[in-house]
Amino acid sequence: MxxxxxxxxxxxxxxxxxxxxxxxxxxxxxxxxxxxxxxxxxxxxxxxxxxxxxxxxxxxxxxxxxxxxxxxxxxxxxxxxxxxxGDIQPWLGTSYSWADGGKTLHIKVRSGVTWSDGKPFTNADVAFSFANAMHASTLNAYGLPLANVTTDGTDGVTLTFTQSAYTKAYFILGKTLMLxxxxxxxxxxxxxxxxxxxxxxxxxxxxxxxxxxxxxxxxxxxxxxxxxxxxxxxxxxxxxxxxxxxxxxxxxxxxxxxxxxxxxxxxxxxxxxxxxxxxxxxxAVTAFIPNALQGPTADPNVRKAISAGVDRAFMSQSVYDGQAAATNPAALLTPNFSSVLDPSLPTAFETGQDKVDGYLTASGYTKGSDGYYAKNGKRLTVTVKMVSGWTDYLSLGQLAQQELKKVGIDLQIDSEAYNTWAADQASGNFQMLLSSFGFTPDPRAYYDQIVDSRLAKPLGQQTTGGNYGRYKNAAIDDALDHLAETTDVNAQKPYFYAIEQQFVKDMPVIPLMDAQxxxxxxxxxxxxxxxxxxxxxxxxxxxxxxxxxxxxxxxxxx
Missing domain, CATH: 3.40.190.10 (Periplasmic binding protein-like II)
Structure with missing residues (x-):
């Protein structure tokens, strides 16, 4: 993986x-x-x-x-x-506490640790590791809103942020590596x-x-x-x-x-x-990750047409013997995060030729005599990149290719070596990827890594913290910011719902099924x-x- x-x-x-x-x-x-x-x-x-x-x-x-x-x-x-x-254990840190409404984070660092070359690990190393994210955007994979980093005595570090950073807690404390x-x-x-x-x-x-x-x-x-x-x-x-x-x-x-x-x-x-x-x-959720900045998948209607054209249950049964459970249009893992799923949203995906026709016609595509949709004389062709050795993903891609052909979308598969695929993902050099996302213990971090526009670097520059499709939505960014301002779960729900509603409207990624x-x-x-x-x-x-x-x-x- x-x-x-x-x-x-x-x-x-x-x-x-x-x-x-x-x-x-x-x-x-x-x-x-x-x-x-x-x-x-x-x-x-x-x-x-x-x-x-x-x-x-x-x-x-x-x-x-x-x-x-x-x-x-x-x-x-x-x-x-x-x-x-909620299971959070000490590693190089021993304790932490928030202050100032999530704009300040105090961390205590473990003593008695050495680097593998024998030199002592200190709180200065911790401060340096976070300061990197302030020096260059390319070193700030998780889009941390850092304002200042200081050491306190021999075992303390204080991080201050330009805005409340509760949403980033997992990335700050559990993902940032100490150098x-x-x-x-x-x-x-x-x-x-x-x-x-x-x-x-x-x-x-x-x-x-x-x-x-x-x-x-x-x-x-x-x-x-x-x-x-x-x-x-x-x-x-x-x-x-x-x-x-x-x-x-x-x-x-x-x-x-x-x-x-x-x-x-x-x-x-x-x-x-x-x-x-x-x-x-x-x-996690297995999904198509579309490029939201360029190519045919920059059009939300194309993304929604692709979603409507695939048979998820058939794909799961054919490749995973039905063990890959169904997901939902908001791409939220359930039952993991069911408590923050907007109950007003549909639980099933739109499917069928009529839905595909409606979305593509609305974007100016017409179906030709060859059975494929086209615009301005150019066939609607989408290339999906995947890793050549991942046979289950290749099978999923081939099934999607067959199903999309039936509804008039030409899906091409480009399988490549993992290192090439990873570089293309980071630089945005793709129309679509077949991948998976999730793997966080916190639903705030879950959505943050998928759709936070501040994670996305310009095409050609490396994005390594998420939002590889470079999707941008000011309403979602605003909701993420509000999520970062409170630890009250009930107060957070309206902002989760706002994110999910925008997600279903735009489909920035195309969820397929729970990941094997x-x-x-x-x-x-x-x-x-x-x-x-x-x-x-x-x-x-x-x-x-x-x-x-x-x-x-x-x-x-x-």
């Missing part, structure tokens, strides 16, 4: 929607959070997807950074459990997005041993500050050229942890070994992974920050 957007949950008493309290008030999580005796032996072999060729790029500002960059090498201040809203000032401070801002950083120095539980085209090897730090972690001595990422070869490795037991799409998974995986385990917890999220664990080799009964983190091997939280807690099977 791509290193892109990240993902959601239901509101809880100590929810991320009520971030005016300190971390200490949020209580604990499962027994996995405490330290234990260190094992430090064995090799944990994982695969985060297919269609990838590894290059030693550990630059956290790069869209092509290797998966290990986020969480394994560089860490955030707190762990936000994507599977359990060593003594290394990154000497790199000019203009070069920070382009250096490969092939020998990274981080606070994480792992250091980079080697990188080859299909294998990345990490070594566990013996001086990691969380006593007893990690438990494996070596972590290996194995790359494959496509789902078929990745699935063969999973099914043979060669991988300990993977997130591959396996057709008929009960027969082809679970039945092969009683210790093979599947964890499947949908955390099957994660495979080989119980012959590994124990301690999240389960439905103990969801101490999301089980997704490619998901930051959860994957790093899980990796250090996995143990070799006895």
């Amino acid at each position: 791509p290193r892109t957007l990240d993902r959601p949950r239901l509101l809880a008493a100590c929810s991320a929607l009520a971030l005016s309290v300190t971390l200490a008030a949020c209580g604990g999580s499962s027994g996995h959070k405490g330290p234990s005796a260190s094992v430090q032996h064995g090799v944990l072999t994982v695969s985060t997807g297919s269609g990838q060729s590894y290059t030693a790029n550990f630059n956290p500002f790069s869209p092509n950074a290797l998966q290990a960059t986020d969480g394994m090498v560089y860490e955030p201040l707190f762990f936000y459990n994507t599977s359990k809203s 060593p000032q003594h290394i990154w401070g000497s790199i000019p801002d203009a070069q920070k997005t382009t250096v490969l950083n092939s020998k990274p120095v981080g606070t994480g539980a792992w250091t980079v041993k080697s990188v080859a085209s299909t294998l990345v090897t990490l070594t566990a730090r013996k001086d990691y500050y969380l006593t007893g972690y990690p438990k494996f001595s070596t972590l290996r990422y194995v790359g494959y050229n496509g789902n078929n070869s990745a699935d063969a490795a999973i099914e043979s037991g060669a991988l300990d942890w993977a997130g591959g799409f396996i057709p008929d998974i009960k027969k082809n995986y679970l039945a092969k070994d009683p210790k093979f385990t599947l964890v499947n917890n949908p955390l 999220n099957e994660q495979e664990f080989n119980g012959n080799n590994v124990t301690g992974f999240p389960t439905a009964a103990d969801s101490y983190a999301a089980a997704s091997v490619w998901l930051f920050p959860d994957a790093a939280w899980v990796a250090m807690r996995l143990s070799p099977a006895k």
Whole structure:
């Protein structure tokens, strides 16, 4: 899966929607959070997807950074459990508190931490990491409205914002990676997005041993500050050229942890070994991401016609055996965020030839004798880019291609290597993408990353924090700003409803279904992974920050 957007949950008493309290008030999580005796032996072999060729790029500002960059090498201040809203654990930070109506954030930083080169981690490093976002828009992936950053004593940092920033809490505390000032401070801002950083120095539980085209090897730090972690001595990422070869490795037991799409998974995986385990917890929505600035998909009517022309239930049944649940026109994950879904909105998508005809006719298209719609003599052709090795997405694309042909829309598929796809996504070099979005524990952050116009850089410049389609809507931006001004859930609902109403009107992304999220664990080799009964983190091997939280807690099977 791509290193892109990240993902959601239901509101809880100590929810991320009520971030005016300190971390200490949020209580604990499962027994996995405490330290234990260190094992430090064995090799944990994982695969985060297919269609990838590894290059030693550990630059956290790069869209092509290797998966290990986020969480394994560089860490955030707190762990936000994507599977359990309100479960927020100390990481490099120990506590935080809001003031001034969300315009001021006080953070306490952990002591006794060292960078992997032996130098101490300090609150000056934290201040530097946030100050980067103030220096250049290219370094402000999450559109943080920072006004000032200061250090307080030996363990404090205070962030002040130009406006209330409650909506950005997850991105500030749980997504922004801490960087060593003594290394990154000497790199000019203009070069920070382009250096490969092939020998990274981080606070994480792992250091980079080697990188080859299909294998990345990490070594566990013996001086990691969380006593007893990690438990494996070596972590290996194995790359494959496509789902078929990745699935063969999973099914043979060669991988300990993977997130591959396996057709008929009960027969082809679970039945092969009683210790093979599947964890499947949908955390996102699979969707077409249209370019809202240029090309045919810049027209909302074209986007809505594409939506009306696809049969979502048939696609889910054909590709995922019906396991990918239905979503809604507001693209809001349910039941995760049902409490903020506008009850006045339709729950079903418009479908059928008459709907397609209505939208395209309204935009000046006419259907020709060849059965396709056209305008000014040019056929309505939309190209969707997807990763060549992701066979389930390719199947979805092919089904959509067949269905849209029936209603008069020419959908072309452009499959490309993952690194190329990720670069195109970041730069806006596409008409449509097939991807997924979500993976946040907070519905404010969920919509912020999809439709906040302030995340979107001009076409050709890298956008890495979300809104890859460059959609802009002043009413949505205003509603997001109002959401950031209160922690009262009931007071927030009108602004959620306003966002959802605009979303349904414009369809800035075209939701298809809940995203498949099957994660495979080989119980012959590994124990301690999240389960439905103990969801101490999301089980997704490619998901930051959860994957790093899980990796250090996995143990070799006895």
